[in-house]
Amino acid sequence: MTREHTPKLILILPCYNEADVLPVTAPLFLAKLRGLIADGRVTDASRILFVDDGSSDGTWDLIKGFAAEDPHFTGIRQSRNRGHQNAVLAGLMEAKDHCDITISLDCDGQDDIDAMDEMLDAYAAGSEIVYGVRNDRETDSFFKRFTAARFYKLMNRMGVESVYNHADYRLVSSRVLQAFADFQEVNIYLRGMFPLVGFPSTCVYYKRQERAAGRSHYPFSKMAGLAADGITSLSIRPIRIITALGFFVSLISLIGIIWILITHFTGHTVAGWASTTAIICFATGIQMLSLGIIGEYVGKIYLESKHRPRYIISERTEEKEE
Numbered sequence: 052m053t054r055e056h057t058p059k060l061i062l063i064l065p066c067y068n069e070a071d072v073l074p075v076t077a078p079l080f081l082a083k084l085r086g087l088i089a090d091g092r093v094t095d096a097s098r099i100l101f102v103d104d105g106s107s108d109g110t111w112d113l114i115k116g117f118a119a120e121d122p123h124f125t126g127i128r129q130s131r132n133r134g135h136q137n138a139v140l141a142g143l144m145e146a147k148d149h150c151d152i153t154i155s156l157d158c159d160g161q162d163d164i165d166a167m168d169e170m171l172d173a174y175a176a177g178s179e180i181v182y183g184v185r186n187d188r189e190t191d192s193f194f195k196r197f198t199a200a201r202f203y204k205l206m207n208r209m210g211v212e213s214v215y216n217h218a219d220y221r222l223v224s225s226r227v228l229q230a231f232a233d234f235q236e237v238n239i240y241l242r243g244m245f246p247l248v249g250f251p252s253t254c255v256y257y258k259r260q261e262r263a264a265g266r267s268h269y270p271f272s273k274m275a276g277l278a279a280d281g282i283t284s285l286s287i288r289p290i291r292i293i294t295a296l297g298f299f300v301s302l303i304s305l306i307g308i309i310w311i312l313i314t315h316f317t318g319h320t321v322a323g324w325a326s327t328t329a330i331i332c333f334a335t336g337i338q339m340l341s342l343g344i345i346g347e348y349v350g351k352i353y354l355e356s357k358h359r360p361r362y363i364i365s366e367r368t369e370e371k372e373e
């Protein structure tokens with residue numbers, strides 16, 4: 052399938068305390084969009100949508116300034132900081148009825164904007180979702196590279212289908228977004244959810260750059276939190292592992308009981324303190340861990356059952372068109 056029409060594109064840029072970086076990157080995004088418009092790849096109605104994730108620095112004022120300068124710039128502001136995933140979701144939901152395609156990417160210039168050309172090619176050739184995949188991690192520290200590799204391995208092992216080395220640089224058509232809007236969960240992990248929506252998809256490879264300015268908001272602790280959230284939101288494999296562990300411990304206990312009976316009847320009395328204590332410690336440890344993991348899921352059910360809004364937009368640079 053190839054498409055004939057020129058699509059309207061909305062770029063979605065989540066920003067949290069990015070006042071250092073936006074003056075550098077916003078002109079680059081605008082130049083890129085203008086280039087795409089001039090080449091006839093996207094329509095002139097295409098937009099750059101900044102999603103201010105409740106920043107406490109001058110980010111929102113900057114966004115308002117951009118919007119006043121050029122009509123291609125627009126912005127929405129979340130009522131408070133809700134995290135990167137919710138910011139991207141707010142942007143996607145805002146855009147879904149007003150465009151043909153969206154591309155979400157970091158606003159710090161790390162995601163290579165030139166990969167958009169290939170993404171648009173893939174869309175023109177029929178893909179509805181195009182995953183941006185980084186093909187190197189040279190610019191990252193050894194620690195970030197190592198933890199990131201473990202992150203993807205862990206996610207897959209725990210039953211979360213995700214595209215290796217794909218973060219949130221992604222082209223998504225409005226057709227997919229309409230279907231995605233029915234995924235109503237509050238705990239969201241976008242890169243694991245889009246593969247579940249289906250539709251034809253493909254990958255585009257790019258080289259990730261250094262941050263243009265400012266510093267990362269994703270330290271190891273947040274990344275670990277994202278992994279835990281992703282797993283418990285999308286997979287019940289940890290609970291299955293608990294079940295398997297339960298079987299395993301039962302089996303060992305059975306062998307232990309047989310051993311106890313044999314020693315009892317053969318008259319070898321053992322000094323039983325060490326073995327008893329070891330078994331108690333082992334069993335209690337596993338029980339606590341299992342309860343904790345089950346508790347994670349119960350907590351998630353609790354949070355989901357409230358049906359709280361997933362984002363709240365407090366300000367817009369332009370009136371919402373219906």
Ligand code: UDP
Binds near residue numbers: 067068069134138
């Ligand atoms: N971000 C956000 N809300 C947050 C944290 C980050 O919207 O609570 C945005 C941030 O402005 C950036 C993107 O998410 O555009 C990725 O964050 P960052 O660059 O800090 O992470 P890294 O690229 O180092 O993983």
Ligand code: MG
Binds near residue numbers: 159267
């Ligand atoms: Mg970044």
